[in-house]
Amino acid sequence: MSNEFRLADRGRIDRDRPIRFRFDGGDYEGYQGDTLASALLANGIHQVATSIKHGRPRGIMAAGAEEPNALVQIERPFPEPMLTATTVELREGLQASGLPGRGQLSTGDDPARYDTMHAHCDVLVVGAGPAGLAAALSAARSGARVIVAEADTEFGGSLLGSGETLDRAPGTEWVRRATAELAACPEVRLLPRTTVFGHYDDNYLVALEHRGEQAHSRQRVWRMRAREVVLATGSHERPLVFAGNDRPGTMLAGSARTYLNRYAVRPGNRAVVFTTNDSAYAAAIDLADAGVEIAAIVDAREVVSTHWASLCIERGITIHADTAVVSTSGTDRVSSAHLCSLRSDGSRTPSVRQVVGCDLLLVSGGWNPAVHLHSQARGSLRFSEDIGAFVPEQDVRSVRSAGAAAGLFATSESLRSGAEAGRDAARAAGFDAEPGRLPRAEKAPVLASRSVWLLPSPADSDGSTRFVDLARDVTVADIRKATRAGMDSVEHVKRYTTLGTAHDQGKTSGTLSTGVIAEMLGRDVAELGTTTFRAPYTPVTFAALAGRDRGDLYDPVRVTAMHDWHVEHGAPFENVGQWKRPWYYPRPGEDMETAVLRECRAARESVGIQDVSTLGKIDVQGPDAAEFLDLVYTNMMSTLKVGRIRYGVMCTADGMVFDDGTVTRTDEQRYLISTTSGNAAGVLAHLEDWLQTEWPHLRVYLTSVTEQWATIALVGPDSRQVLSRVASGIEVGNDSFPFMSFRDGLVAGRRARVCRISFSGELAFEINVPWWYGREVWEALHEAGQPFGITPYGTETMHVLRAEKGFPIVGQDTDGTITPDDLGMSWAVSKKKTDFLGKRSFSRADTARTDRKQLVGLLPADENLVLPEGSQLVDTAELPEPPVPMLGHVTSSYRSAALDRGFALAVVKAGRDRIGETIYSPVGDRLAAVTITEPVFYDKEGARRDG
Amino acid sequence: MMLIPCPWCGPRNEIEFHYGGQADVHYPSDPRSTSDEDWAHFLFFRDNPKGVFTERWSHAAGCRRWFTVHRDTVTNEIHPDDSASAARTVTR
Numbered sequence A: 001m002s003n004e005f006r007l008a009d010r011g012r013i014d015r016d017r018p019i020r021f022r023f024d025g026g027d028y029e030g031y032q033g034d035t036l037a038s039a040l041l042a043n044g045i046h047q048v049a050t051s052i053k054h055g056r057p058r059g060i061m062a063a064g065a066e067e068p069n070a071l072v073q074i075e076r077p078f079p080e081p082m083l084t085a086t087t088v089e090l091r092e093g094l095q096a097s098g099l100p101g102r103g104q105l106s107t108g109d110d111p112a113r114y115d116t117m118h119a120h121c122d123v124l125v126v127g128a129g130p131a132g133l134a135a136a137l138s139a140a141r142s143g144a145r146v147i148v149a150e151a152d153t154e155f156g157g158s159l160l161g162s163g164e165t166l167d168r169a170p171g172t173e174w175v176r177r178a179t180a181e182l183a184a185c186p187e188v189r190l191l192p193r194t195t196v197f198g199h200y201d202d203n204y205l206v207a208l209e210h211r212g213e214q215a216h217s218r219q220r221v222w223r224m225r226a227r228e229v230v231l232a233t234g235s236h237e238r239p240l241v242f243a244g245n246d247r248p249g250t251m252l253a254g255s256a257r258t259y260l261n262r263y264a265v266r267p268g269n270r271a272v273v274f275t276t277n278d279s280a281y282a283a284a285i286d287l288a289d290a291g292v293e294i295a296a297i298v299d300a301r302e303v304v305s306t307h308w309a310s311l312c313i314e315r316g317i318t319i320h321a322d323t324a325v326v327s328t329s330g331t332d333r334v335s336s337a338h339l340c341s342l343r344s345d346g347s348r349t350p351s352v353r354q355v356v357g358c359d360l361l362l363v364s365g366g367w368n369p370a371v372h373l374h375s376q377a378r379g380s381l382r383f384s385e386d387i388g389a390f391v392p393e394q395d396v397r398s399v400r401s402a403g404a405a406a407g408l409f410a411t412s413e414s415l416r417s418g419a420e421a422g423r424d425a426a427r428a429a430g431f432d433a434e435p436g437r438l439p440r441a442e443k444a445p446v447l448a449s450r451s452v453w454l455l456p457s458p459a460d461s462d463g464s465t466r467f468v469d470l471a472r473d474v475t476v477a478d479i480r481k482a483t484r485a486g487m488d489s490v491e492h493v494k495r496y497t498t499l500g501t502a503h504d505q506g507k508t509s510g511t512l513s514t515g516v517i518a519e520m521l522g523r524d525v526a527e528l529g530t531t532t533f534r535a536p537y538t539p540v541t542f543a544a545l546a547g548r549d550r551g552d553l554y555d556p557v558r559v560t561a562m563h564d565w566h567v568e569h570g571a572p573f574e575n576v577g578q579w580k581r582p583w584y585y586p587r588p589g590e591d592m593e594t595a596v597l598r599e600c601r602a603a604r605e606s607v608g609i610q611d612v613s614t615l616g617k618i619d620v621q622g623p624d625a626a627e628f629l630d631l632v633y634t635n636m637m638s639t640l641k642v643g644r645i646r647y648g649v650m651c652t653a654d655g656m657v658f659d660d661g662t663v664t665r666t667d668e669q670r671y672l673i674s675t676t677s678g679n680a681a682g683v684l685a686h687l688e689d690w691l692q693t694e695w696p697h698l699r700v701y702l703t704s705v706t707e708q709w710a711t712i713a714l715v716g717p718d719s720r721q722v723l724s725r726v727a728s729g730i731e732v733g734n735d736s737f738p739f740m741s742f743r744d745g746l747v748a749g750r751r752a753r754v755c756r757i758s759f760s761g762e763l764a765f766e767i768n769v770p771w772w773y774g775r776e777v778w779e780a781l782h783e784a785g786q787p788f789g790i791t792p793y794g795t796e797t798m799h800v801l802r803a804e805k806g807f808p809i810v811g812q813d814t815d816g817t818i819t820p821d822d823l824g825m826s827w828a829v830s831k832k833k834t835d836f837l838g839k840r841s842f843s844r845a846d847t848a849r850t851d852r853k854q855l856v857g858l859l860p861a862d863e864n865l866v867l868p869e870g871s872q873l874v875d876t877a878e879l880p881e882p883p884v885p886m887l888g889h890v891t892s893s894y895r896s897a898a899l900d901r902g903f904a905l906a907v908v909k910a911g912r913d914r915i916g917e918t919i920y921s922p923v924g925d926r927l928a929a930v931t932i933t934e935p936v937f938y939d940k941e942g943a944r945r946d947g
Numbered sequence B: 001m002m003l004i005p006c007p008w009c010g011p012r013n014e015i016e017f018h019y020g021g022q023a024d025v026h027y028p029s030d031p032r033s034t035s036d037e038d039w040a041h042f043l044f045f046r047d048n049p050k051g052v053f054t055e056r057w058s059h060a061a062g063c064r065r066w067f068t069v070h071r072d073t074v075t076n077e078i079h080p081d082d083s084a085s086a087a088r089t090v091t092r
């Protein structure tokens, strides 16, 4: 029968809106306003899952995020693993199944959209129970900008489940009015279904909002910066540890009360209530009044409250004081509770005195304030003997806990502390706030609770069925094993037993386990403390954290002015930093190797053209520009004449190569420097750092102009003829336009700066035009080159051409441990300058070693072999026993069209002294013989650069 | 996510900044006459205090200026005077 356990009256469900759903293959009905858990309970289903380690049946224990057991896999509408049935909002067509402690990620793509919101406020209130609402009201009435985030689908917190009255009306009526007043404030933002899961430095809080499957975005992450924060996060009830405390039908007393009052669900027919404090009595009375038979209240305290005792007597409920439930029986549902007196009577071992039949066992071991966010924000905790739990020390700037989160459990105290926290927060943010009038709450006298951690256990002496962390199946026996192994801190026991590491992060087991450990070690709970609380408070999917930063939006893509031309001509692209660079231009039927060999031949024999716009360009100007560049480059730049270009190497202060490029002097007080494509931002930051912090007296200004210039390299013996066809106002002859100089003029009718720079050893020109004209000029050059068979080439051919000339690439042939001398570039290091970055380090003992790894060439004995880049290099043809001494590694390796063979660059210990020697490189399962050579393979005398 | 007071732009999220390590590590005035040991200290040795640390930050995604703050490495609190400090205090 459907909804057999649903009550006809009460509750916050909408009986006019039934919802059909499927669980573990069975079809059921619930109502709008249900969670999956409440709907299952209404249908008499307690067992939802089995446990992760022992496969024991497990039921619904809680009514919120603290649920340790009831893990479900959602199958429809979208597969989602590891949700707690107690937090899944029931919706039409939901399909779910119980999980044995772990779930499965969907293999399909997630079609939903996820988003991110950023917000600022004066006061952020986390939690919209009585304390949170009171805080929000006093802050909002002062005009402060307030955000209220509440994990639940509706506001009200404990008032939704307790059935309490405020001002003699249902508490939910006050909630309705408070919410309406807040909603009407223009500076207030209300966020239901929003869990704040992280609290970081300077009140940066991150929350997850569930917007539902129909919403524009399914979930969104809120990143909020708040001046002041009020934590009204409530509390979690603690279970008790006895043998068989995990049987379905065992439920936290307060949660049972919530199922009854909020969801109109009778969670059982005959209940035993086991408690250490007054709060469970309220649940027992409510359940009794709703027709549930209360078979017994078992109270661990010697003296029970007269207030509650008289209410029980009126209803004929038996109270067993100074007594505990020590074990249970039942198969897939609890069927009886076993009672044992706690009266200490000397050496007699405790034994079961009474067995009480039941199908519901309510437990309450006290309440833990939800201190997670307070603790994440580095707030400290103090153990309160009064309530037997850790409470926040109010010591964190701009963060205040209120209500149950501060250990103040009575509704009247929650309201008062919330209103005061809201007032103080608003005042701290500069508003004139007052707590305002508060509604009158019922008041019951509260008798002190008794902290009980380890109960006598006549039925289970080793503790293997006494569960402390149900989510991880960690028992008293497991913890004893850890303490006996010598572990005496909660952090160690946590890691040894996995206690508190499940989806719930130990919400119900945290303080409990500290108590159990303390009792085993004979130490104080206060002294042992808790494990560290870390974000997220509840699990968050990666999809939500990623938001829209996925796929094409994961990272910005930078393309050049000629990008579309490259796409149209079939080039695959290589990622260089954020840049897309054409890799090569295959003709129909060509593979990469064939295409690259063809492109290399063209550049060496006729003419090639490459888009080199991605090279970083920095404009350096000011009266002290020359002096500045002398300090940051290893070579002398102040002597460079206007109109001339010099290759330069930059080192960091430790003497290691940082970047390289060209320096063009365009005026007395102005230079244009180029950087490697991937390091342009790094170079600018490096230069700014030194300029601002060490040499602030230098009058120099740095501006990135990378994206102002489109740059085209025209390369090969025919490049001069191609250029001459489209250039005007530029004498292109070698005498009038020598190597390492530039000319301004027109190219294809556009103002251009043409530089004679070569990164291939061939006669070459770099044509810089305003970015806007990049494609136009590129096409004009390509057209003008047709009679010469002009060939566009990409980064791969550029790499081969430069490697044939032994030109290193910073970041590929170097790795931050290579000096200019290691590269054989002492010629680029000035001997005349008094100082420059790196100079002093060249004479450090380690930098001056003669057996440092040096850049050399390698020629494999097998001419067809192209060594894999990164291959290690060793001395012997057969590998000795490990550890094998490593000589260095291959940094660049290609097939050369000019040499018609494979070749490589490598860094090798004392490599320059070993030129001509044979060493070996493990390739696959063999050792390939390679000869060490000079790093320059082609045109050693440099005859080709002038054409 | 710390809120870092840029002396030029005001408080901004930590992700806009680039960390520059310990402040006041000055480039030796005459590297040539600096001993190997002192030079190594300049290059590689930095304090790592539990407590207040004088450190450099650069507002890399903002005004690109370097500045110095005093941050407690335990609490991440930045000394309140830093937000009002002379912006040109850019000691290394």
Ligand SMILES: [Zn+2]
Residues within 6 Å of the ligand: B006, B007, B008, B009, B010, B059, B062, B063, B064, B065
């Ligand atoms: Zn700034």
